[in-house]
Amino acid sequence: MTNKxxxxxxxxxxxxxxxxxxxxxxxxxxxxxxxLSRMYYASAEELASTxxxxxxxxxxxxxxxxxxxxxxxxxxxxxxxxxxxxxxVREKQIDLVGYKYSAMILQVGVIxxxxxxxxxxxxxxxxxxxxxxxxxxxxxxxxxTAELAHYGVQLYKGRTGEIxx
Amino acid sequence: MGKNDxxxxxxxxxxxxxxxxxxxxxxxxxxxQIGVTRQTVMAIESNKYSPTLEVAFKIAEVxxxxxxxxxxxxxxx
Numbered sequence: 001m002t003n004k005x006x007x008x009x010x011x012x013x014x015x016x017x018x019x020x021x022x023x024x025x026x027x028x029x030x031x032x033x034x035x036l037s038r039m040y041y042a043s044a045e046e047l048a049s050t051x052x053x054x055x056x057x058x059x060x061x062x063x064x065x066x067x068x069x070x071x072x073x074x075x076x077x078x079x080x081x082x083x084x085x086x087x088x089v090r091e092k093q094i095d096l097v098g099y100k101y102s103a104m105i106l107q108v109g110v111i112x113x114x115x116x117x118x119x120x121x122x123x124x125x126x127x128x129x130x131x132x133x134x135x136x137x138x139x140x141x142x143x144x145t146a147e148l149a150h151y152g153v154q155l156y157k158g159r160t161g162e163i164x165x
Numbered sequence: 166m167g168k169n170d171x172x173x174x175x176x177x178x179x180x181x182x183x184x185x186x187x188x189x190x191x192x193x194x195x196x197x198q199i200g201v202t203r204q205t206v207m208a209i210e211s212n213k214y215s216p217t218l219e220v221a222f223k224i225a226e227v228x229x230x231x232x233x234x235x236x237x238x239x240x241x242x
Contacts, residue, residue: 015204088201089217090208158204161213 017091018158020075025151027067032144035060039137048132057140094157102150109142176215178236180206183228199223 038056039047046052087095113135120135131137157163184190192206199206199220208214209224216224225232 015202017202017204085202088205089220090205090214091202161208161211163214 015158016075017087018155021151021155021158023071023075024068025148025155027064027071028144028147028151030067031060031063032148034063035140035144050133053133053136060140090163091158093163094154097157097163098150098154101153102146105146105149106142109138109146113138113142175212176236176238177212178209178224180210180224180235183230183235187228195224195227198227 035056038059042052116138117135180195184192184195192210193203196203196206200223201216201220205214205216205220209216209220221232221236225235228235
């Protein structure tokens with residue numbers, strides 16, 4: 001099979017749902033990147049400031065809402081009325097598998113945040129250098145990672161067809 | 166499912182052949198008639214996904230054949 005035929009077959013196999021999931025995945029990854037870069041380049045004073053942190057969180061929320069709304073508007077224009085069609089049994093199963101992995105990551109994140117909150121109260125940390133408001137950062141990272149896992153697992157399972165694992 | 170396929174067991178089907186014999190029916194046309202997405206038809210055809218009993222009966226109904234002529238189950242027994 002030539003590369004052109006492979007590309008054609010790949011495009012044929014790509015559903016609108018996969019495109020939607022890919023866009024959601026990329027938008028979440030971009031938001032994650034913005035958050036990580038803000039944290040990486042922040043000074044110690046900024047990290048300790050609740051005003052600065054609130055600003056970053058607000059920025060993340062605004063980015064999330066704007067990018068999601070824009071992507072859905074674009075997808076609604078290019079969709080072949082697929083956006084209004086309900087999911088079939090297979091797609092619902094894939095969706096549930098995605099939620100399973102997402103929930104596992106969130107659970108680990110919440111437990112780590114609670115443990116860190118307890119350690120903060122005792123002026124200790126699970127990292128080498130103490131970071132102010134660490135439980136909040138752990139929760140946010142867990143949430144974004146869970147969202148990425150939710151979309152990524154659905155894309156992987158939908159493509160490979162191995163949805164029973 | 167995947168493991169079963171590798172070992173030659175599990176559910177197989179002749180949907181691809183039957184579509185061809187029915188005026189080269191497309192996957193999309195079949196999907197619309199049985200109420201699933203084209204990707205699900207593709208997954209069923211390639212034995213990556215076992216359809217629900219309802220979908221299996223609907224597929225057999227489209228081709229006007231009994232279920233066992235569309236789907237086959239191979240076990241190790």
